[in-house]
Amino acid sequence: MGAGCVKVTKYFLFLFNLLFFILGAVILGFGVWILADKNSFISVLQTSSSSLQVGAYVFIGVGAITIVMGFLGCIGAVNEVRCLLGLYFVFLLLILIAQVTVGVLFYFNADKLKKEMGNTVMDIIRNYTANATSSREEAWDYVQAQVKCCGWVSHYNWTENEELMGFTKTTYPCSCEKI
Numbered sequence: 684m685g686a687g688c689v690k691v692t693k694y695f696l697f698l699f700n701l702l703f704f705i706l707g708a709v710i711l712g713f714g715v716w717i718l719a720d721k722n723s724f725i726s727v728l729q730t731s732s733s734s735l736q737v738g739a740y741v742f743i744g745v746g747a748i749t750i751v752m753g754f755l756g757c758i759g760a761v762n763e764v765r766c767l768l769g770l771y772f773v774f775l776l777l778i779l780i781a782q783v784t785v786g787v788l789f790y791f792n793a794d795k796l797k798k799e800m801g802n803t804v805m806d807i808i809r810n811y812t813a814n815a816t817s818s819r820e821e822a823w824d825y826v827q828a829q830v831k832c833c834g835w836v837s838h839y840n841w842t843e844n845e846e847l848m849g850f851t852k853t854t855y856p857c858s859c860e861k862i
Contacts, residue, residue, distance in 0.1 A: 711746025
C-alpha cells in the first residue's frame, strides 16, 4: 500500500511540474509576443511607456524561470533526486515571494499605471496626423477598429487634436468612421 501511494505521489508531482513547464512556456511566449507584435494596443502603449517593455522582460524572465523550475521538478520527481527536489523547493519559495511582491506593487501602483496609459493614449490622439504615418498612429487605428471604439473614453477625445479639428469639416480617423 505504501509503495503505491509513493508512486501516485511521484507521478502527480511529475504531472504538476509538466503543467508548470507548459505554463512557463506560455508566459515566456506572451512576453516575446508583447515585444514583437506591432499591431495591438500593447504596441501603442509600448512606444510611449518604458514600463510596459520592462513588464515584457519580466514575463520573459518569469517564464524562463518557471520552465527551468518545471524541468527540475519533473526530473527530480521521476528519478527521485533529492538535490533537484531541494532546488525545486527553493525556486518555488522564491517564486512565491516574487509573486506576492509583484502583486503588492501592482495593487499600490494600479492608479498610476492607469493614468500613465491614459496619458499615453491621449498623447497619441493629440499628435495624430491626418495621414497617420507613424507606427503608433497605425497601431491606434488598429486598436480602434478591433475594439470598435473611438478615442480613449469617447469620440470627444478627438476634439483635443488641433490638426483634425482645424479642417472646415470635423474629421475623425478612418478607424472611427467605420464604427
